[in-house]
Amino acid sequence: MKLLSRPEELVLLAVWRLKDNAYCVTIRRQISEVTGKDWSFGAVYVPLDRLEKKKYISSNLGEPTAERGGRSKRFYSLTPDGVDALLKVKEIENAMWEGIEGLSLDNIA
Amino acid sequence: MSIPKKSMQPPRIAERILSGIFPDRGWYTSLGDFREEFAYIAADRGLFRAQLWYWGQLLRSVGPFLCNLLYWSGIMVRYAIKYAVRILRRYKGYSCVNIAGLSIGIASCLLIGMYISFETSYDDFHTHADQIYRYDTIVQDGDESRVYDSTFLSIGPALAEQFPEINAAARFYFKGGAPVIQYGDKRFYEENFTFGDKSIFDVFSLRLIKGRPETVFQMPTSIVISEKTAEKYFGSDDPVGKTLGYFYELYDMTGRIEFTVTGVFRDIPSNSTLKADFIAFFDSVHDAGVFSKIMGEYIANFFTTYVLVDNTVSIPDLEEKLVQFNKTTLEKTYGPNKTGSVKLTPLISIHLSKPERVKALYTFGGIGLMILFIACINYVNLTTARSAHRAMEIGIKKVVGAKRIQLMVQFLGESVIIAFIALCAALLLTAVMLPLFRGFLGIDIYFVQFLTPGNILFALISVCCVGVLSGSYPALFLSAFRPLLLMKKITVSGRSAQYVLRKILVVLQFAISVILVTATLFISKQVKFMRDADLDFEKDNIIILEIKEQDMIPKIEVIKRELLDHPNILGVSATLGVPPDLLFIPEKARKSSEEPSKSRRFDLINVDDDFITAYGMSLQAGRDFSPEIATDKDNAIIINEKAASLLGLTDPVGQEILLSDRKHTIIGVVRDFHFRSLKNEMTPYVLALGAEVIHYISVKIHPENSAYTLEHIKKIWDTHAPDFPLSYSFLDDDIFMEYNTEENFGKAFQYSALLALFISCLGLFGLSAFLFEQRTKEVCIRKVLGESIHGIIILFSREFIKLILTAIVIAVPPGYLIVSRWLQNYPFRIEIDLITFVFSGAVTLVIAFSAISYQAVRAARSNPVDSLRYE
Numbered sequence: 012m013k014l015l016s017r018p019e020e021l022v023l024l025a026v027w028r029l030k031d032n033a034y035c036v037t038i039r040r041q042i043s044e045v046t047g048k049d050w051s052f053g054a055v056y057v058p059l060d061r062l063e064k065k066k067y068i069s070s071n072l073g074e075p076t077a078e079r080g081g082r083s084k085r086f087y088s089l090t091p092d093g094v095d096a097l098l099k100v101k102e103i104e105n106a107m108w109e110g111i112e113g114l115s116l117d118n119i120a
Numbered sequence: 121m122s123i124p125k126k127s128m129q130p131p132r133i134a135e136r137i138l139s140g141i142f143p144d145r146g147w148y149t150s151l152g153d154f155r156e157e158f159a160y161i162a163a164d165r166g167l168f169r170a171q172l173w174y175w176g177q178l179l180r181s182v183g184p185f186l187c188n189l190l191y192w193s194g195i196m197v198r199y200a201i202k203y204a205v206r207i208l209r210r211y212k213g214y215s216c217v218n219i220a221g222l223s224i225g226i227a228s229c230l231l232i233g234m235y236i237s238f239e240t241s242y243d244d245f246h247t248h249a250d251q252i253y254r255y256d257t258i259v260q261d262g263d264e265s266r267v268y269d270s271t272f273l274s275i276g277p278a279l280a281e282q283f284p285e286i287n288a289a290a291r292f293y294f295k296g297g298a299p300v301i302q303y304g305d306k307r308f309y310e311e312n313f314t315f316g317d318k319s320i321f322d323v324f325s326l327r328l329i330k331g332r333p334e335t336v337f338q339m340p341t342s343i344v345i346s347e348k349t350a351e352k353y354f355g356s357d358d359p360v361g362k363t364l365g366y367f368y369e370l371y372d373m374t375g376r377i378e379f380t381v382t383g384v385f386r387d388i389p390s391n392s393t394l395k396a397d398f399i400a401f402f403d404s405v406h407d408a409g410v411f412s413k414i415m416g417e418y419i420a421n422f423f424t425t426y427v428l429v430d431n432t433v434s435i436p437d438l439e440e441k442l443v444q445f446n447k448t449t450l451e452k453t454y455g456p457n458k459t460g461s462v463k464l465t466p467l468i469s470i471h472l473s474k475p476e477r478v479k480a481l482y483t484f485g486g487i488g489l490m491i492l493f494i495a496c497i498n499y500v501n502l503t504t505a506r507s508a509h510r511a512m513e514i515g516i517k518k519v520v521g522a523k524r525i526q527l528m529v530q531f532l533g534e535s536v537i538i539a540f541i542a543l544c545a546a547l548l549l550t551a552v553m554l555p556l557f558r559g560f561l562g563i564d565i566y567f568v569q570f571l572t573p574g575n576i577l578f579a580l581i582s583v584c585c586v587g588v589l590s591g592s593y594p595a596l597f598l599s600a601f602r603p604l605l606l607m608k609k610i611t612v613s614g615r616s617a618q619y620v621l622r623k624i625l626v627v628l629q630f631a632i633s634v635i636l637v638t639a640t641l642f643i644s645k646q647v648k649f650m651r652d653a654d655l656d657f658e659k660d661n662i663i664i665l666e667i668k669e670q671d672m673i674p675k676i677e678v679i680k681r682e683l684l685d686h687p688n689i690l691g692v693s694a695t696l697g698v699p700p701d702l703l704f705i706p707e708k709a710r711k712s713s714e715e716p717s718k719s720r721r722f723d724l725i726n727v728d729d730d731f732i733t734a735y736g737m738s739l740q741a742g743r744d745f746s747p748e749i750a751t752d753k754d755n756a757i758i759i760n761e762k763a764a765s766l767l768g769l770t771d772p773v774g775q776e777i778l779l780s781d782r783k784h785t786i787i788g789v790v791r792d793f794h795f796r797s798l799k800n801e802m803t804p805y806v807l808a809l810g811a812e813v814i815h816y817i818s819v820k821i822h823p824e825n826s827a828y829t830l831e832h833i834k835k836i837w838d839t840h841a842p843d844f845p846l847s848y849s850f851l852d853d854d855i856f857m858e859y860n861t862e863e864n865f866g867k868a869f870q871y872s873a874l875l876a877l878f879i880s881c882l883g884l885f886g887l888s889a890f891l892f893e894q895r896t897k898e899v900c901i902r903k904v905l906g907e908s909i910h911g912i913i914i915l916f917s918r919e920f921i922k923l924i925l926t927a928i929v930i931a932v933p934p935g936y937l938i939v940s941r942w943l944q945n946y947p948f949r950i951e952i953d954l955i956t957f958v959f960s961g962a963v964t965l966v967i968a969f970s971a972i973s974y975q976a977v978r979a980a981r982s983n984p985v986d987s988l989r990y991e
Binding site: 053 | 184
């Protein structure tokens, strides 16, 4: 199985955190806040599409609202596969980090 | 949450663009996302920042969007090509017919295009081509004004000196006729011999391979020659420093100048008005006193003068100044009563200033386009006819979701691909045909010189256009089918629009072909008529000897006598001019009782007393010139009937008329004769004795053993003129050649008619193949029921024959108009008869029928079982 990319991982985590309110705007805001960088919509759409294609998330359309100019929101939610993939990444990361101590900038010099 | 105010909405245009490039599977949730974020930013940081953000988002997505688009359309093109190639392979016959027709059409267009670009590119190889003008003089002589493309000797240098706006002026002196040039034992008549100023190198872009422009013309007897001439005379030796002997004769002066070669220039391209293989330094003859001698006797305005004008100058203003200048200069030289005007003719316009050249360009351009049009018709017809085969394919594609535009792109793509394959084939064909074409037109055009980026781009674009044009009808037509009808295999019925269109196109094709065939027939008839016409003198068995050296003139009587001693020589006449390009002296003729203002122009031909017999002209009244009657030399004239009728004389013999105010007695009248080609009206001629200047000897020989007679003439010639090789021709050949232009024109028509007919038949061949294929079952059932083979052939050909007959009928009026317009150019012309139309129609019909009948026979002879058992 292919590993998740970092944006994909972030997006999946954001979807998980946002629970029932996970749609593009909120996901983007969440990630931007956490990383401290302004993520463009494109940067969120692409991993979302890719994840949906991989069946890690599923989406459904909400009711159209006036503030969105009569457009629906598309809500995303994690599938079991998605949860699985996240756990797998976490596991690998943990394994990679294990036993590494004293990793700091001082040690490099 | 309240509804946001209108002003809080994102910019409309940006939103539209976004929805266009990002349809998001039609849900547009992303648009909603953007709008929500926009509102958020607007509330947080103000409307302006929000709008900035929105546009920024949009701009950022443009690049990736374009990349994506290119990538996918690339894939689409790849599929279109793949598909087109598959279709081409699948229907080999159709593809061949299509490509063959189109490539022949394109090839003929290419050839004609080359010809046109050659003709229009005259003289543009000079660096300052658009600043070079020829100084033309208009001389006012009474009421008549004559335009000369040359001017007086002193004008050239004065121009460069007195006018700051003229950067340089160069004079040329082209002596008529071809002088003899000699090097060692090599001796040739050279046609492209000219004298030129030093400044020719400033005005024209002549590239010297040997020698430098500043130094080649230092001695008066310098000469520069072209590369190919150097090769001809000196082979691989270095020509510089070699001497060339030049024999000249100017009026009554003859002589020989030894020229020293000081330079070699690169051959002048054939699309040049200036044609020169030898350019001798102007001062050579000038110094020899030749020109100044002429100046004393004649107003010598035969110096072709080109000026290089500064590019900031307005030409009309300059011309105005030049008129004044011309007047004062001439008054100084020739006295006050010569008036005249000046015209500056742009060098690049000189070649196409002859209307017949422009007409020829338009004619051939039109023919080229017509042939291409016929080829395009083939494509349209075959593709629409084939549509039934592809109905299923289109139907399925539509059902699966192909949009109409995609299908159109596919068909257009196919036809563009076919056009490109045809272009490649056409290029090959052109390369093969070019040598023939070159010989035919007598012009030097090479493939390589047309391979400029501009031309290649033009060719590619026009091929795309041809592809799109010929594919657009099928594309529109095929993509409009309703899928259901297609799937149910309801093919288009016989009465549908496309069927009618196809018929019209076939009629159009054949009508054009018939017009071309008819025009060809009439042109060749007219040429034959002019060549075979009775000219009222005997043009056969006359040999024309050209006299190049006036030293021979005193010996002429001896030569004449010696020639006449031979039993096979029936007559000898020595004259200034011979047919068909006759040297004549224009004279103003009137009766002594008439006012000078009533005089009319007659052409006076100087002859000798043997002329009328040698040329077998028939005297209607009076007598021939006679050596015994002394007064004949002074004032006896013989006129032709036209002259007599213009004078209004019923019994002209013995009457006196005034020729330029000198009295002459008419001693005889000859039947009207056509000394000039039949392209000219009958001219009133006056024959008079005159033997001071003689250029030709006409020898009437017995038709038998002409080779021996010629041998004899040569022997006599060589004893009297050892320095000048005998140059002779047969009069009937010379007259025959007068109509070469017409013959070539006719040939060009002939080829285009053949091509048009061939392409049309090719189309018909393909079309009939398809239609018979569609009706195979019908044919088989008819056969089974007892129809005979030729019955079937007739049944199926009838429809096509009807079309072609219509085409023939339609072609008659425009054909008649075109032919009669063309014949207007000829005062002596053939009648436009119906027979020729019928004949060309019949030829077309037979050829077309043979194209159909192959398919018809094949269909009729097929075994019914083969096609019926699949049902």
